[in-house]
Amino acid sequence: MKIKLQNVRLSFPSLFRKAVFQGEETKYEATFLLDKELHADKIIEIQRAIAEKIKTELKGAKVSADKLCLKDGDEIAYDGYDGCWSLKASNNKRPMVIDRDKSPLTEDDDKLYAGCYVNAVIELWAQNNGFGKRINANLLGVQFVKDGTPFSDSVTASVDDFDDFDAFGDDDDDIDPFA
Numbered sequence: 325m326k327i328k329l330q331n332v333r334l335s336f337p338s339l340f341r342k343a344v345f346q347g348e349e350t351k352y353e354a355t356f357l358l359d360k361e362l363h364a365d366k367i368i369e370i371q372r373a374i375a376e377k378i379k380t381e382l383k384g385a386k387v388s389a390d391k392l393c394l395k396d397g398d399e400i401a402y403d404g405y406d407g408c409w410s411l412k413a414s415n416n417k418r419p420m421v422i423d424r425d426k427s428p429l430t431e432d433d434d435k436l437y438a439g440c441y442v443n444a445v446i447e448l449w450a451q452n453n454g455f456g457k458r459i460n461a462n463l464l465g466v467q468f469v470k471d472g473t474p475f476s477d478s479v480t481a482s483v484d485d486f487d488d489f490d491a492f493g494d495d496d497d498d499i500d501p502f503a
Contacts, residue, residue, distance in 0.1 A: 334437070
């Protein structure tokens, strides 16, 4: 069953190339943040769908919260997760990625980033193999909705952080690389 998430924040997107974890290429993936108040009905729908997957496909097995694709953001120490539920979805195949007008987006468009708002289509599935029992989500597609405040804890350089080489004159030998 496909589930459509509307106007959710995007976090940790790897939509145009597969994510890399500990030097290994993994899957295309993204995490979506659902506001606990604004998306209350959708959260309940997803929780019920997860419970149904556990009941029917995992025969009612006990599945701990850390083995579910839907997690309480208040228990995750990332910027912007408070007051939200986070849903991580992934896929071995590249998901459809489109703009507001449904035209395809590419990585060079620089439109999708952690913190923007998107619509997404996911599909829940039950895992029951040697790696354990889990409820995961397949990432099928993402549509840009609007800009948001970017998630970032890193500082970037400014042009003011660099010297103007014209100030040194024409002789590059006068530049002390350790000054």
